Amino acid sequence: MKDKKNNEIQKNSYGMTSNVEGMTDDRWQAIINNDATYNNKFFYAVETTGIFCKPSCKSRAPKKENVRVFLTAQQALNENFRPCKRCKPTNENLPDNEWINLVTEYIDKNFTEKLNLVSLGAITHGSPFHLHRTFKKIKGITPVEYIQHIRLNAARNYLIETDKSITDISICVGIPNSTYFITLFKNKFGQTPVQYRKFHRLMKNKEE
Numbered sequence: 647m648k649d650k651k652n653n654e655i656q657k658n659s660y661g662m663t664s665n666v667e668g669m670t671d672d673r674w675q676a677i678i679n680n681d682a683t684y685n686n687k688f689f690y691a692v693e694t695t696g697i698f699c700k701p702s703c704k705s706r707a708p709k710k711e712n713v714r715v716f717l718t719a720q721q722a723l724n725e726n727f728r729p730c731k732r733c734k735p736t737n738e739n740l741p742d743n744e745w746i747n748l749v750t751e752y753i754d755k756n757f758t759e760k761l762n763l764v765s766l767g768a769i770t771h772g773s774p775f776h777l778h779r780t781f782k783k784i785k786g787i788t789p790v791e792y793i794q795h796i797r798l799n800a801a802r803n804y805l806i807e808t809d810k811s812i813t814d815i816s817i818c819v820g821i822p823n824s825t826y827f828i829t830l831f832k833n834k835f836g837q838t839p840v841q842y843r844k845f846h847r848l849m850k851n852k853e854e
Protein backbone atom coordinates (compact mmCIF):
# COMPACT_ATOMS: atom_id res chain seq x y z
CA MET A 647 0.00 0.00 0.00
CA LYS A 648 2.79 2.32 0.95
CA ASP A 649 4.61 1.61 -2.29
CA LYS A 650 1.54 2.35 -4.29
CA LYS A 651 1.21 5.71 -2.64
CA ASN A 652 4.81 6.55 -3.41
CA ASN A 653 4.23 5.70 -7.02
CA GLU A 654 1.29 7.99 -7.21
CA ILE A 655 3.17 10.92 -5.79
CA GLN A 656 5.75 11.24 -8.47
CA LYS A 657 8.38 13.87 -8.88
CA ASN A 658 7.63 17.56 -8.72
CA SER A 659 7.29 19.95 -11.60
CA TYR A 660 10.88 19.73 -12.66
CA GLY A 661 11.27 16.00 -12.18
CA MET A 662 11.60 13.79 -15.19
CA THR A 663 8.68 11.47 -14.59
CA SER A 664 5.28 12.08 -16.06
CA ASN A 665 1.94 10.92 -14.81
CA VAL A 666 1.18 8.53 -17.65
CA GLU A 667 -1.62 6.76 -15.79
CA GLY A 668 -3.65 9.96 -15.59
CA MET A 669 -3.50 10.61 -19.32
CA THR A 670 -6.26 8.94 -21.30
CA ASP A 671 -7.09 9.40 -24.96
CA ASP A 672 -10.20 11.34 -23.97
CA ARG A 673 -8.23 13.72 -21.83
CA TRP A 674 -5.59 14.24 -24.45
CA GLN A 675 -8.29 15.02 -27.02
CA ALA A 676 -9.86 17.46 -24.56
CA ILE A 677 -6.52 19.24 -24.13
CA ILE A 678 -5.73 19.60 -27.81
CA ASN A 679 -9.30 20.61 -28.65
CA ASN A 680 -9.58 23.06 -25.70
CA ASP A 681 -12.72 21.22 -24.67
CA ALA A 682 -14.53 23.17 -21.93
CA THR A 683 -16.84 20.26 -21.08
CA TYR A 684 -13.87 18.70 -19.29
CA ASN A 685 -13.22 21.76 -17.13
CA ASN A 686 -13.10 20.92 -13.42
CA LYS A 687 -13.00 17.21 -14.30
CA PHE A 688 -9.24 17.38 -14.57
CA PHE A 689 -6.35 19.83 -14.90
CA TYR A 690 -3.15 19.45 -16.83
CA ALA A 691 0.30 20.72 -16.10
CA VAL A 692 3.27 21.10 -18.41
CA GLU A 693 6.59 20.06 -16.90
CA THR A 694 8.73 22.31 -19.06
CA THR A 695 6.97 25.50 -17.99
CA GLY A 696 5.76 24.64 -14.49
CA ILE A 697 2.28 25.95 -15.40
CA PHE A 698 -1.07 24.16 -15.12
CA CYS A 699 -4.28 24.78 -17.04
CA LYS A 700 -7.90 23.90 -17.51
CA PRO A 701 -8.58 21.60 -20.46
CA SER A 702 -10.23 24.52 -22.29
CA CYS A 703 -7.11 26.71 -22.18
CA LYS A 704 -6.35 28.24 -25.55
CA SER A 705 -2.63 28.10 -24.92
CA ARG A 706 -0.29 26.40 -27.35
CA ALA A 707 -0.72 22.60 -27.39
CA PRO A 708 1.98 21.06 -25.21
CA LYS A 709 4.05 18.01 -26.05
CA LYS A 710 2.23 15.00 -24.69
CA GLU A 711 5.28 13.60 -22.95
CA ASN A 712 5.61 16.79 -20.89
CA VAL A 713 2.02 16.79 -19.66
CA ARG A 714 0.81 15.64 -16.26
CA VAL A 715 -2.81 15.20 -15.32
CA PHE A 716 -4.32 16.17 -11.98
CA LEU A 717 -7.87 15.70 -10.77
CA THR A 718 -7.89 18.87 -8.71
CA ALA A 719 -6.12 22.21 -8.95
CA GLN A 720 -4.87 21.72 -5.42
CA GLN A 721 -2.94 18.60 -6.43
CA ALA A 722 -1.15 20.58 -9.11
CA LEU A 723 -0.40 23.38 -6.62
CA ASN A 724 0.92 20.81 -4.15
CA GLU A 725 3.46 19.75 -6.72
CA ASN A 726 4.62 23.32 -7.26
CA PHE A 727 2.87 23.97 -10.53
CA ARG A 728 1.59 27.53 -10.88
CA PRO A 729 -1.82 28.47 -12.32
CA CYS A 730 -1.92 29.68 -15.91
CA LYS A 731 -2.49 33.41 -16.28
CA ARG A 732 -4.79 32.94 -19.19
CA CYS A 733 -7.29 30.26 -18.11
CA LYS A 734 -6.94 30.79 -14.32
CA PRO A 735 -7.51 27.19 -13.18
CA THR A 736 -7.83 28.31 -9.55
CA ASN A 737 -10.02 31.26 -10.58
CA GLU A 738 -7.39 33.57 -9.12
CA ASN A 739 -4.81 35.69 -10.80
CA LEU A 740 -1.26 34.45 -10.69
CA PRO A 741 0.73 37.28 -9.13
CA ASP A 742 2.99 38.99 -11.66
CA ASN A 743 6.18 38.23 -9.78
CA GLU A 744 5.37 34.51 -9.69
CA TRP A 745 4.64 34.52 -13.38
CA ILE A 746 7.87 36.33 -14.18
CA ASN A 747 9.78 33.87 -12.00
CA LEU A 748 8.43 31.08 -14.17
CA VAL A 749 9.38 32.95 -17.33
CA THR A 750 12.87 33.58 -15.98
CA GLU A 751 13.34 29.95 -15.03
CA TYR A 752 12.16 28.90 -18.44
CA ILE A 753 14.69 31.20 -20.12
CA ASP A 754 17.49 29.99 -17.84
CA LYS A 755 16.84 26.41 -18.86
CA ASN A 756 16.04 26.97 -22.53
CA PHE A 757 18.16 29.91 -23.72
CA THR A 758 19.91 27.70 -26.27
CA GLU A 759 16.59 27.23 -28.09
CA LYS A 760 15.04 29.71 -30.47
CA LEU A 761 13.36 32.17 -28.13
CA ASN A 762 11.76 35.51 -28.77
CA LEU A 763 9.00 37.55 -27.24
CA VAL A 764 6.27 35.85 -29.27
CA SER A 765 7.35 32.27 -28.61
CA LEU A 766 8.06 33.03 -24.97
CA GLY A 767 4.59 34.55 -24.57
CA ALA A 768 2.99 31.50 -26.15
CA ILE A 769 4.97 29.11 -23.95
CA THR A 770 4.33 30.97 -20.71
CA HIS A 771 0.71 31.84 -21.49
CA GLY A 772 0.73 35.60 -21.78
CA SER A 773 0.52 38.00 -24.69
CA PRO A 774 3.89 39.26 -25.95
CA PHE A 775 2.94 42.82 -25.04
CA HIS A 776 1.86 41.93 -21.53
CA LEU A 777 4.93 39.77 -21.03
CA HIS A 778 7.25 42.54 -22.18
CA ARG A 779 5.66 45.12 -19.92
CA THR A 780 5.34 42.93 -16.84
CA PHE A 781 8.83 41.51 -17.15
CA LYS A 782 10.30 44.99 -17.43
CA LYS A 783 8.31 46.20 -14.45
CA ILE A 784 9.58 43.38 -12.26
CA LYS A 785 13.09 42.77 -13.54
CA GLY A 786 14.02 46.22 -14.80
CA ILE A 787 15.01 44.82 -18.20
CA THR A 788 12.97 43.37 -21.05
CA PRO A 789 12.66 39.61 -21.64
CA VAL A 790 14.72 39.92 -24.81
CA GLU A 791 17.45 41.76 -22.93
CA TYR A 792 17.36 39.09 -20.27
CA ILE A 793 17.68 36.29 -22.84
CA GLN A 794 20.66 38.08 -24.33
CA HIS A 795 22.24 38.59 -20.94
CA ILE A 796 21.98 34.86 -20.13
CA ARG A 797 23.33 33.89 -23.55
CA LEU A 798 26.31 36.21 -23.39
CA ASN A 799 27.22 35.09 -19.88
CA ALA A 800 27.10 31.49 -21.07
CA ALA A 801 29.32 32.47 -24.01
CA ARG A 802 31.81 34.02 -21.65
CA ASN A 803 31.99 30.76 -19.69
CA TYR A 804 32.56 28.79 -22.88
CA LEU A 805 35.37 31.15 -23.87
CA ILE A 806 37.05 30.72 -20.53
CA GLU A 807 36.47 27.04 -20.00
CA THR A 808 36.62 25.49 -23.45
CA ASP A 809 38.53 25.71 -26.71
CA LYS A 810 35.35 25.78 -28.79
CA SER A 811 35.47 28.05 -31.83
CA ILE A 812 33.58 31.34 -31.78
CA THR A 813 31.14 29.94 -34.33
CA ASP A 814 30.47 26.88 -32.18
CA ILE A 815 29.98 29.00 -29.11
CA SER A 816 27.56 31.33 -30.86
CA ILE A 817 25.47 28.30 -31.87
CA CYS A 818 25.70 26.73 -28.39
CA VAL A 819 24.30 29.83 -26.72
CA GLY A 820 21.44 30.30 -29.17
CA ILE A 821 22.81 33.15 -31.31
CA PRO A 822 23.62 31.22 -34.48
CA ASN A 823 24.55 34.33 -36.48
CA SER A 824 28.16 34.60 -35.36
CA THR A 825 28.69 38.10 -36.72
CA TYR A 826 25.75 39.30 -34.71
CA PHE A 827 27.01 37.32 -31.73
CA ILE A 828 30.40 39.05 -31.90
CA THR A 829 28.74 42.47 -32.06
CA LEU A 830 26.53 41.74 -29.07
CA PHE A 831 29.44 40.34 -27.11
CA LYS A 832 31.60 43.36 -27.78
CA ASN A 833 28.80 45.73 -26.81
CA LYS A 834 28.40 43.97 -23.49
CA PHE A 835 31.96 43.21 -22.50
CA GLY A 836 33.95 45.79 -24.44
CA GLN A 837 36.03 43.13 -26.19
CA THR A 838 35.41 40.70 -29.03
CA PRO A 839 35.12 37.05 -28.00
CA VAL A 840 38.63 36.35 -29.32
CA GLN A 841 40.09 39.31 -27.44
CA TYR A 842 38.22 38.30 -24.33
CA ARG A 843 39.57 34.74 -24.43
CA LYS A 844 43.14 35.92 -25.07
CA PHE A 845 42.98 38.51 -22.35
CA HIS A 846 41.51 36.10 -19.86
CA ARG A 847 44.17 33.45 -20.56
CA LEU A 848 46.95 36.01 -20.31
CA MET A 849 45.68 37.11 -16.93
CA LYS A 850 45.37 33.54 -15.78
CA ASN A 851 48.96 32.75 -16.84
CA LYS A 852 50.19 35.78 -14.99
CA GLU A 853 48.46 34.62 -11.84
CA GLU A 854 50.04 31.18 -12.03
Ligand SMILES: [Zn+2]
Nearest residue numbers: 699703730733
Ligand atom coordinates in the same frame (compact mmCIF):
# COMPACT_ATOMS: atom_id res chain seq x y z
ZN1 LIG B 1 -4.09 27.98 -19.31
